[in-house]
Each structure stands twice: as structure tokens, then as C-alpha cells.
Amino acid sequence: MSNQDIKKATRHVNQNEGLIFERSSPGKKGYRLAPLDVPEVDYKAALGSAAREDLGSMPEVSEMEIIRHFTRLSTWNYAIDLGMYPLGSCTMKYNARVNEVVARFPGLANAHPYQPAEVSQGAMRVMKTLSDCLLDITGMDAITLQPAAGAHGEMTGILLMHAYLQSKGNPRKKILIPDSAHGTNPATAAICGYAVENLKSNSRGMVDVSALAAQMNEDVAGLMLTNPNTLGIFEQEIHKIAEILHEKGGLLYMDGANMNALVGKTRPGDFGVDVMHLNLHKTFSTPHGGGGPGSGPVACKKILEPFLPKPVIVERADGTLAFDYDRPKSVGRVRMFYGNYGMHVRALAYTLANGPDGLRQTTEDAVLNANYIRKKLEGDYELPYKSPSMHEVVFSDGIQEQKGVKTGDIAKRLIDYGFHPYTVSFPLVVHGAIMIEPTESESLEELDLLIDAMKSIAREAEEDPELVKTAPHTTRVKRLDETAAARKPILRWKPAK
Amino acid sequence: MSNQDIKKATRHVNQNEGLIFERSSPGKKGYRLAPLDVPEVDYKAALGSAAREDLGSMPEVSEMEIIRHFTRLSTWNYAIDLGMYPLGSCTMKYNARVNEVVARFPGLANAHPYQPAEVSQGAMRVMKTLSDCLLDITGMDAITLQPAAGAHGEMTGILLMHAYLQSKGNPRKKILIPDSAHGTNPATAAICGYAVENLKSNSRGMVDVSALAAQMNEDVAGLMLTNPNTLGIFEQEIHKIAEILHEKGGLLYMDGANMNALVGKTRPGDFGVDVMHLNLHKTFSTPHGGGGPGSGPVACKKILEPFLPKPVIVERADGTLAFDYDRPKSVGRVRMFYGNYGMHVRALAYTLANGPDGLRQTTEDAVLNANYIRKKLEGDYELPYKSPSMHEVVFSDGIQEQKGVKTGDIAKRLIDYGFHPYTVSFPLVVHGAIMIEPTESESLEELDLLIDAMKSIAREAEEDPELVKTAPHTTRVKRLDETAAARKPILRWKPAK
Amino acid sequence: MRYLPKSPADRAQMLREIGCKSIDDLFAPIPAEYRLNRDLKVPRQMAESEIIDYFHEQASNNAAGYALFLGAGAYHHYRPVVIDAMISRGEFLTSYTPYQAEIAQGTLQAIFEFQTMICELTGMEVANASMYDGSTGAAEAMLMAVRITGRKAAVVARSVHPEYREVMHTYTQHQGLPITECAYLENGRVDMADLEKKITDDTACVLIQSPNFFGTIEDVAAVADLVHKKGALLIVSIAEALSLGIVKPPVEADIVSMETQSYGVPLGYGGPYAGVLATKEKFMRQIPGRLVGETKDKDGKRGFVLTLSTREQHIRREKATSNICTNQALIATMATIYLTIYGREGLKELAQQNLAKATYASGEFAKKGKVLFAGAPRFNEFVVQTKDDPQAINKRLLEKKMIGGFPLNWHYPELGNASLWCCTELNSKEQIDAAVQAVGQ
């Protein structure tokens, strides 16, 4: 294994740690309760047959062991805080620490969702201010912060379309979805009761406008479009697309996962979008936390406003805020309470830290970074679509595959080079996709290290394909057997008998 | 390199990172100030010739880079939170997280040391309550929390002795110090203007009482004794020692570094100690932070109280607390303000979390752990003193040295086994000392891993001494050249010319 | 902008190497008429200290230091500080979904532990890696039951959290899945006779909540018997997960949908929380959301991976078990840490304290007024009926820095002037006495 070219990482001693259940032993305690100041109650008597016998193999461990357990586990993770995380479509940008601090202010973190409005004005003000910011950023008229993630926002948006069309007499049957779309798009359409009709991309990686015109008819509720699309390409004929849909009474839904390419430079509301979601956990920097929580606000045009999930936050004449539950046309709730509120706080903190100039510069840097990578790696990796890239660039493993090295192998080898891999095998329209989204949070130095690493791996694929195909070599576990995991799933620990 | 026996650690990919200066580039910013709400002042005009030209090579970096820089650096450190840290004499025990939380409560963390007493009662109450707890724990009559660390406490204590003896007419000339003492003891005596006279240990590793009797005279101010001493042995003739000193008008100073062996089981004030310091950063769990801060309160008997550093905290008849500066006999201040107050808060939180039962159990577990290790490693490693061990055990490399493997080599090899080494080459009375203090914070599982590792290294020393002598093998840097560092010291980074 | 790691020189150099004259070149693909040529209307860029001040001000416009008697789906429990200390580590906080297992074992193992604990607590055999929350989890559980049974209707108890019921309605309305409601009895439990009537041959599932919205613990076994006799599945929704410390797990259920907020997740004005679905092994392949499974690496070493992903949208698209992608992983990790801290003994002791507080409080309220739904066991919530309008009472309480129970008149007009009170280990006797006093005034 030749690791001379690896500049970004070194191996270092790292603690082992079993499952927490394997540390458990009766009588160890990680808790202590304050003394009870009311009479004790015999729960077995009180609950009768509803009383629980015991808690099985729930762990019994001390606080010291808990700290070590989770600290050790954490050291096995890669993270933005450790280095570049160029997962395409995921917008892994810097998650500012001040966001975490303000989200934990007791007045916000300890607020009960049902506490009276007169003692919740601050909490509501955060939602209102964020809503106003997001409306100007998207160029839309109305918004809900209730959806908990992108896919949840998609569902909300499609329900809005459904309700609107129904109010016009016919909710219609189909949703058009480009072949490059994220899996949540078709899955969402299905949940909302729509059939999915595939829309082919043209050779430039964009919506084929004439095909769209041909497919559009009164059975089609609308189009779910990601813009820039998942190839990182801006749909230049977006106005025509919107026109075609609108002419036939359809609506344009925009998956806003890629808003990091647009904030402060252009507004979906201006280019014909009727409804869209934002991913606060992408564009607005709320932390991914190993898979969530997220937040997927949905913004829409005036015509869709009556259908927004309830409650809707409103400002009264006296300047106080309230939740309006009297929304007869609402599609209903998509979640209890008001959404992933903690993410609203963080997203607003991000917006305030940036201001208009910061948001614009952020977008520019994100696009600059992607194009720099594209420029430097073109030639080493195949670029299936030559249209200009916005905030991400999609290569393929076309060159390396000739030596049997696939995008997944290159990804694993990147780990040895100290990076988190790019997004593998998505979008599906590119065979062997290598989807790189650097975000604005990467320095020139870190970009150059990635470029070096990718070039070096390209060389290795040529000269020593086995090295790449068996990567990673520097991690505490080697490549894991996913097939075995799926064949005979072990989804929980069980005590030895 | 045979690492099959290493159960506790594995190598894992780890980020590289240069010096922060090497990331700097003009125009990058990690800060932003709020707008100025008063007129700007031209500082060059205001300061004239006292105005600074520029800030040389202070770094210019963004927040994202700062987070990565320090996060990456941190991953290169071993820590209690990662595993056992059996440094003898250092009492590396669990540092509870709640201590960190309460120390940051704004009312305490933002308190100015000179804010009026009427708005500082809470801050003072913490000091008073901690003082009361420490007095009962030590069995002493009076206390100061002013010293910033153990050595600082030693100085304070010796100054108290000096002042007391002076008040009796003669501060005397010498301090007796056992050969096993920590280096700070003689260094402290010197700072306080005393000559140091060495006191030999007997074959059981304790003070040679007859030698003491012979050396004690009216020139001797007193004895600085660590108990249990640095061999982890309780000075069983402590009452005789105190008697001998007191008979000749001398005083007994106790270095309380090893109080973790005694809390709740015996009290220095009861066995004849006149003055002692505590290390809150050892016995009372305040975090070491890579070398400090600590806190070294000094507790003493009534006769020494008038000489305590000023101010002294006093409770008035109405229950309010105040600082008493009117202490004509005081040795003076040893530090501005009131000491490392944040450590007082943490130490009190530790005490409250334990209570009397917890403190006793803690001591018992600490002693149990040390004796368990002793039992298991006796035979594999030479035990130079056979007297019973309290909270730590001192072996030597006597067996391994025959193969040229020294205590320092064994220590480095322990790193490969996933441990922080024990204390090397101290106390000086043991040639090739291997000084192990597990503290109470280690589980049986972790102790067994250490024992396994030590046994395995003993085997390696026998079979493959080179492996041990060239360790560590699994760290991101290999053994560092300390000689070169001292020969031509490079103590700061300089820009390339 | 202080988050951006670039100097002006860096930007110039990069543009040069790309071959652009200005950054505008890179935005040329955006049709000119749609380019935004003004500043966004968002507040000006703030210093960190200003951001802190801004949110301090907002926070201070909220209740703080009030005695809280609200539950109703969001519970105030003490949160050990270890939780935030651990999940604030960048390695947990700033990592993505663990697609690359070799550098995500931390998250994967933590979630595997979460799944195990959820199984242990609920008495189920398989649990997923989290859902958005309890309400959406309940809705997804219904859709899952539809997939399993092939039937196309559902019955939901009226004693299920009203907002959960609204969410289920939203999720199912376009799936041709009619939901009928089942009444509750005087003792607060499901009306078995009514339930029997409501279940038809088309009923895929019956969904009940236990402890239900009134705090009453359902007789899950009895309900399960009936439901299973009719060939439907039983879904048990749990909103107050802490109850499982002393309440028998709903082992008779086919699917358990649980909100884990009580396990160390801040109230946070309603989110983020984390739902979770648990079920029998035989239904494993119909569960929505992510699953972590144990496997081995090339050297035979234990490790964990995301598994059974052929259920999921990124593989199956419109045929997936759900559209969920991002879930609530960090919240699940919080819950895992919380459950580790309290563990086998602590959860029981803590649940007992909750029971004792609520028992004391309901006893005190009963002395002065009426506590509804006697005759069935409760956990930490109870319904108090009053002469006055609960909103008016709550206004009175608010002046005394107390936040009273959740008024039920809107969702349950049949109960008259009633509200739902919650007492946890955080409600002191003193607080309870003061509240009883104030309500009784």
C-alpha cells in the first residue's frame, strides 16, 4: 500500500469500545434522583395488570463509562468539523457554534409548545422573522415551517397543489418527475396519491422542453423540478417550463435542495415556481447530526396560501403574534406542534450572521468552489454533461471503470486520503456518478488537497487498481459486508443465552 | 510488529493539520464586531508614539478553519474521557460534566472580582461552603482558597509556618524533606528562603523515624511530608513523626496530593498535621486541561490562622458573607483576587455529587483499584517496597532492565496498547519507577485491560525487547527527539523569510 | 463573512484558474431577467455578540422560570447534562447520514444501541432508526399496516392525541384510507363495544394511544385480542415514553409508534423530537425509515451498516415504504444517551416518581374539584374538570408564574370545562400545592 501521496491524514491510535450492553452490570448507576417530596406510590398496586415486571437488558452503567462510551464512538465518525464533506446534494457546510448556543437558551429550549401565546412571543417572533427572510430569499408569498425535512416538505407542497387543483375542480392524476430527480420526489408523489411520470433529460442534462410540452396535459398536476438540478446544472429554460405547465393549468414544484446555488442571486418565485421547499439542514446550515433532524419549510405563491398546513403564524394589529387555526381550506397538519423549531432558531441565526452581503458571498463561493474542482479534475475524470456547473459537479467513473474501478471504490479510497467521499451513484442518469458538492465552507487549501487526492486515485486506478478496489486501508474497520447484513439482518443486540 | 495482543485500541484515519499561522491569509476573518455606537477615535492620533504599527504575523483565518484546526488538534490528545490515565501522583479521575455546566452559569462566570459584596453573596457562599467541607474533610481549623495550584499551596503553607515561627521569635533555617518527595517540595522551601535537608526513607519506604529524631532540632522549621507518600504507602508512624517535630517546636506540613487515599477514612488534622494543601485538580476532580488550571487550598490549625493570606472570607452575624482584609499578621497575598474561583465551584459540585457516603466509597474504590493492580502485576514487575499500598502502587523496571528495556520504554509501549502511560521515573527513590495510580474512576474491565497490557509488554520485553524500545508504533508521530529540542530550542513559529 | 474561509486573493486566483473574468461569469446560466440585482431584504450582517443579544431578547419574551403543568404530547423531564456534552461533539453533530460505514461507526453503533433499547422498552423485535416524530410515525405506521394487510381502512381511538389524529388524516386522505373514530368510556379507556362495531373487514389497523391523551393506560391486551380476532393489526402509539419505566410494554401490538421526546429531548417549543417505529420481525421489510444492522468487515471484525435499504426511496423511488430520507438521528442519539444514563433501574425509579407526583396532584385536585376518568390506571397526566373556563383559570395561574393544564374544551367539548394536567419529577410539592390552591380560588 503506497500512501506517500496522502497529505491530509495519518493513522493514529484509537480506542475500541463494545456495545453499551456489554458494559452493563447490576448495581452500577449513572443517575441519581432528587428525594421524592410527595408520598411514594406502590406502582404495582396502582397499575395492577398494567404494571411492568422489569426492564430486561437495559444497561446499568456509571457516568464515567457513559462519557467514555460515547466519546470513543464519536471518534470513529468523520464530520464537517474534521474536514471537507463533499457529498453532492447534501450541502455539508459549516454549522456555526453560535447556532447551537442560542438554540439552547432556556427561554427557547424549555418552551412548551402549548404554553400560552402571551408567554411565547419570543419563540413566535423567531418563526415570523425567519419566515419573512425565507420569503424574500425565495421570492414567494406565503410559507409554513411545519415540515420536518425535505421529503416532508415535498409532501406538504404536493398536498398544496392537490388541494388547489381540487378547489379548481380536479386534483388530476399525475406528477411529472425528471429522471435525474432525487428518490424522495417520486416517493412523495406516490404518498400523495399521484402516479409518477418520468421526464427525460436532454443531452445537456436539462429538462427536454419539447418532451415536456408533449407530456403535459390536463391529467398532469405539475412538475417536480430540482433547480439547479441534481447534475448541478441550472435549468436555463425554466421560464418556458413554467409557461408550459401554467398554460395547461399545472403547477411547478421546486425541490429546493440546491438553493445553496441561488440564494441572493436569483429567486424561484421570480422564475415561475409556484411552490417549493427549503432544506434548512442544507442551505441554512443546521447540523445534520448523523442523519437528522432537518427542517423543510414550504414556500408558495398567493394562490396556494389558503391551503397551508395549520396553524399559520399571524401578526396582529397590535404587533403581537398568534397562531391562526381557523384555516378552513388547509390541507391539515403534517406534524404536531409547529415543526422542528430548534432548526428554525439555528437557521435564523445563520441568516443574521450572514446578512444580505454574506448570503450572496456564500452562494458565490459555493459556485466558485464547485467550478474550481470541475476545472481541475476535468480530464482525470469523465464529465458526462458539459453544461455549466453551479454549486456542484457530477463526474463519472467512465475512465476508471475500464480498469474495473468503480465510483464506490474511488469513494472508499478517498477515505484513506482523509476525506469523506462524494455522493456515489446518484443521480441515476449518470452511470457511475461522482457527485461533488464542496459548499462555500472549503478553503482553497482543502480544495487543492481534494483535487490532489482525486488525481492520485486516478493514477492508482490506472497503476494499481486492486489498491483502490480494496480500500479503505486506514480505517479501524475494513470494508463492511453489506450483503450479509441484508441477507440475515441483525437489527438489535441480544444477551448471550 | 505483533499487535494481536492489543485489545483496547486500533488505528484509525486521523486528520493532519499545520500550525494556524500556516493557514493565515490576508483578508480572511473569524470575527465581526458590533457597530460602534460612539464616535470613532483615531488611535494613532490618540496614542501618538505609543501607537502600534501592526500585529505582525498574528493569524487571519475564518471560523470554519478555526473549528477544524482545534478539533483536529484535539484528536491527537489522549484524555480521561478516552480511557484510563494511570499517572501516579496525578489522580486522573473522572471530571464530571455538571461541574463544567455550573461553573459557566452567568451569575458566577461573569462575576467581576471587585463587584460589591451585596451582589456577590452567591459567589462567596460557594467559597464558604467549599471551605467548610474541606475543613471537615481535612480535620483542620482554617483555610484559604487563594493558591492556584499544589506548589502554590506549598508556598503558602511554608510561609504560614515561617510567619508563625517568626512570631515565636525565630523563623528557623531548614525544612526537612524526604528523598521520595515531589520536586515542588524542595523548590518551594527554597523560594520561602529555607535550606532543604534531605530525610532518608527506611527499607519499608517510610520516614525513618529515628533518623528524623536525630535530624530534628531548633534550626528546623518543620517537615514537608506527603502522606500516603509518593510510594503510595501510608506513614504508619505519623503520630511519632508529628510528636518529634512538635517537641522541638517544629511544624508538620502535609503535601495533600494523595488525599484521594484518605478522604472520609482519616483526617490529617487528627493525625498531627499542622498545615497542608489540597489539590482540587486531583482529589476534587477539577479538570487538568492539559496542564492546568488547578487550585491548591491550604488548611491549617488554629495557631496558624492569623497568618493566612488576605482577604479571608467571614460570615457576619446577619448571615451575610464578607472579605476580611484587616489581617495584620497575614503573610500577604499569594495571588490577586481570591484564587482560581472556577475550580472552587467545580470542587464543590464534586463534593455535593458525592456526599459523605460517596466520598468514602470513592476513597475505598481508589485504594481497591490500586491493590488489585498490585496483586495482578506482582511477579511480572518488581515491587521494590512491600509495604501495603494505598491508592497507588510503585513497581520498577528491575526485571525488564536486564533486557535493556526501561520504564520509559514500557510506558511508550503502553501507548500502543491504548493507554496513557503511568508516571515514569518518579519517585526518585525507586530506580526505574513505574508508578501507577488508577483512581476510583476505572472499571474492573479497564483495569483488566491494563493488567493484560502490562503483562503482554513484560513478555515482549523478554522476547522482543526492540519492539518495546522503539515504541510507540501506532501514533501519528513516532518517538520525538527531546534532546534535539533542548539543544537548539525552537520555541515559536517564524514566518519563512 | 466570518464563516467563509477565503481571502480576496484566493477568490481572484481561483477565478483566474477557472478562466473567468468575474464571479458573474459563473452565474451566466441564470437568465438575466431573473438575476437578483438588489440586496436581499434580510437583517444586516450581525456580530456574534449581536446574535446572542437578539436571541436573548427573544428568549426573555418567553416564559422562563414558570411552574409547568403542561404535558399533552410534550413532557418536561430533567435532562442530564451529559447528553448535550456528548451530542455537541462535532463528530456526532456535524456528520451526515452514515452512508460510508467505515467512517461512521460512531453514529451507526449508537443507532444500533437505540434500536436495541427501543425493542427492549416496547417489547417489539425490530425498531427503526427514527421517524420525524410521534405524530408522523403514527401515520406511517398506518400506511405500513395497509401494506401488510392489503386492507384499506383504519380505526383510531378518540382518546389519541388530537394533533396526531390530524396528522394521520393529512397523510391518509389521498390514499383512499378512511379513518373512523372509536369512542372512550367513562374510565377514559377505549370503548370496546364501539371498537367492535367500527372494525370492518376492510380495517387494516386500529390505532390506540397508551397512556392515552387523558393519561389513562389502556388495556392493550384486551384491545389486541379484539383487533386480532377481526384480522386487523393493532398499532399502539406512545406519546409519554417515560411511562415504559413502570407500564407493561404493549407486546400484544403489531406495531408500536413512539415519541421519544421524554428521553432527554428538550421541549424546544415542539421540536425537534424523534418518533420511532417498532414491530415484529415478520413485518421488518415493511417498516419505513432507516435500519442499522450488524455485520462484519473483511477481517471478520464486528461493524454496523445501514441495511435493508431496498425498502427506501433512494432505491425504490415511488414504490418505497415511505418518502422519508433525513430523519431525527441526533435526537435518537440523545435518547440513547438518556436511556443509558437512567438505564434499567433509573427508568423505573423515575417513572415511579412521576406516578407519585401525578397521584399526589390528582388527589389534591380531587379534594377541591373533579378529576375525570376514575377507575383505570394513569401515569403522569389526569383531567381536571372545573367550574370556570380553563382559559380563564390559566390566565389567573399565569400571573402567579404557573402554566396550567391543557384546556380540552376545543378538542373535547363533551368534557365541559376540563383540562389535562401533567406532573413530572420536576413539579415540586410546593408547585403542586400552589396550583391546586390557585385553581380552586
Place this chain on the structure above:
Amino acid sequence: MRYLPKSPADRAQMLREIGCKSIDDLFAPIPAEYRLNRDLKVPRQMAESEIIDYFHEQASNNAAGYALFLGAGAYHHYRPVVIDAMISRGEFLTSYTPYQAEIAQGTLQAIFEFQTMICELTGMEVANASMYDGSTGAAEAMLMAVRITGRKAAVVARSVHPEYREVMHTYTQHQGLPITECAYLENGRVDMADLEKKITDDTACVLIQSPNFFGTIEDVAAVADLVHKKGALLIVSIAEALSLGIVKPPVEADIVSMETQSYGVPLGYGGPYAGVLATKEKFMRQIPGRLVGETKDKDGKRGFVLTLSTREQHIRREKATSNICTNQALIATMATIYLTIYGREGLKELAQQNLAKATYASGEFAKKGKVLFAGAPRFNEFVVQTKDDPQAINKRLLEKKMIGGFPLNWHYPELGNASLWCCTELNSKEQIDAAVQAVGQ
């Protein structure tokens, strides 16, 4: 006890293996008459929630949300949240002194960066890894000067922080090192004529503070000239380290002793803070405390180690340069992070804001009363003379939630009714105007 990772069974097993009947056997070495046979008189074991409550109560008995005009050796500056986020990482927080360099490169590199920044800021060539604080650092600097010069007396300016002077006295009293005091002028600066008189052939060093206790910036070059002419060393003590953003570094000094609290360290009722000593390379081997040096590993890779430890107590014992062992490493790391955040431009901008605030405030005070020590530049502190007793004024201010300046009558009776005010970037114009108003009443 929840911190202890042992079950009763573990303890029993261990005792068995050791061959003890009970734990008491292990405490047999303690003479029976000294064994404690009662519980310690400390409060009973508390739950974490009770600990939180206890300290909340203490904290709420302190000023919070008051406008603060105190400096006098402890300064209120905004602390970027990144500092605590980073130093709260267990790897920094819970590691020991970096004796084992291969697993302590994080701390070592951070301290090496600290040393570099301190050199850069002070204009010195070498800096150590920290001292307890500014006051003890100043005392150690004097002892260092004694070692270098072999002379045995010192002169200290009266305009040095009174508590620093007390500490120097304590440290030097038994070393046969008499300290004489040097007067200050009308403009607050060192009285050069008096200084010239005070320096004798025995004077090892002169110690001044700049900005001095009155906020006045000394003419370091002039003092240095005089001191050096007399063959003594000049020590400059800096209490308000933020001044170095715009104030010329004391390059003419031989030793600089600085308190770094202003660099992101909380006021914390007076500690922990961190002092640091910086000096010329030629005096390197006389510096007390730890030093981190750059070196290489066996493969030639850069790394850092503790170095020149032959100066230290653990090697040299009674002949060491100091008895210091544990220092303030984590606080030095805090300062390093703070200095990294503000950096080259931010420190200057921030210092300018401090200057502007203090200039505005002193200007406003001057309109209503007397500001002393005109004629020499100041940084962010100034002395206001009043008709009323400062203590009485401060009582008045306290009622308005303002904490007024530090009364000087005790330490400087010659100044009459005077107090030392401090304005930083955290004092708003509004606060300043209110204070001026209230003082003027």
C-alpha cells in the same frame, strides 16, 4: 455513587482476588485511633438536578444583567462561543500536562501557537506556556531578574496594580529582596526623576505596568533607557492584554509579564486566569514554567515536546527556576483560540472600539466632573474624581443595576474621592450615558 464504575459484585470479586475479607483490610495501615468512624460533615449526596438548582440559586444571588464599569485587572470582553465549544472537548479538558508527547500533540501544538502569539504581541522572542496569573507572573519575573543580574533589590512603580504589588511583596520577602516604590506624575506616568533616585547598584529590576493601574500608557522606551543605563532590567507588566491591539509592544523591556484574561477568559470572580512571561532569547534558560519546543520524530516529522525542563522543579528541585508545576494550560488554550478568532485585524479593531468607548465615556465624565491624569495616552480605563465618596456613588448606581468604577481611596488616599472606570466594547453608549448621569446626581 453515579461516577463510580463498579457494581457490588465487581468489588466483591476484586477483594476476593486480592485476598481481603473486607475493604477495611486495605485501610489497616492507618492507625486505628486515626480512622474516621463517622460520616463527613458535608451536605448529603445530591442528584445532578439538585446540584444545578443549588448553583442556580447561588448564581442568582449574584449580580446578573448589571452594566459593568469595573476593570482594575479583570476585564469584561465578549467571548466568542467557539472558545468554550473547543476547550470543552474532552481531549483538551481532561488531559494532563503533555509529558507523553506522542499522545499529546494537540495540547503541545496549541501551546506552541500560544507562545508564538505572545511573542508576536509583546515583541519578545520567547514566551512560556503560562503562569498562574499576572500577579504571580510579575513576582516570578522579579525573581528571574534577580537570577539574571545577581542583584538583590527591586523598584516597583506605585502605579502598578496594588494587588500585584502585594503578591510581589509576599513572594520576595524571604528572599532578601527589598522592593522600593516609585512615584507617579500628574499625568499618571512613572516619575522618572523619582525612578532615577530609587535605582541603586543593587537594583535587579524595575517593574512598571502599561497601561498602568490608572489606565495610562507608560513611555516604556524612556523608562527602559533609564533602567538599562543603571544596569538593571526592565519588567513590563500588562494587565489589560487587549491594549496590545493598538498599543506599541514593550519591545524595550527585558521581561514582559502579562495577564491574558482579556483574551477570552471569563471574569469568573477572579479566576482561573493565565499569566505568561516573555523575554529575550538570551534569558531563555532563566524563565520559569513550562516551554514547548519544536522537534522531529524518528521519521523526520515535525512534532512538539516540553523542553528545557532542566530549569524545572521535577529535575532541579531546590535549584529550579521556580516551584511552579501545574500551570494554566487550558486558559492559555482559551487565549490561543481567542487570538486566532480576532487575529491580526480583529485585535486592532477591537482595541480601537475599546479606546473609542473609554474616550467617549471619559469625555462625558469630564463634562460633569474631573478626570485625572490628563496629558498622557490611555486605553480603556480612566480615573474620575468626584465630590462624593465613591462607595456612596456605587451604592446609588447599584440600585440602577450599574456597577460603578473601582474606588481608589483605600489604595491611593492621595487621590481623594476617586475611582477607576473601565469601558470596553461591551459598554453601550446608553449604559455610559446612564452612568455619567447617575454619578453626576
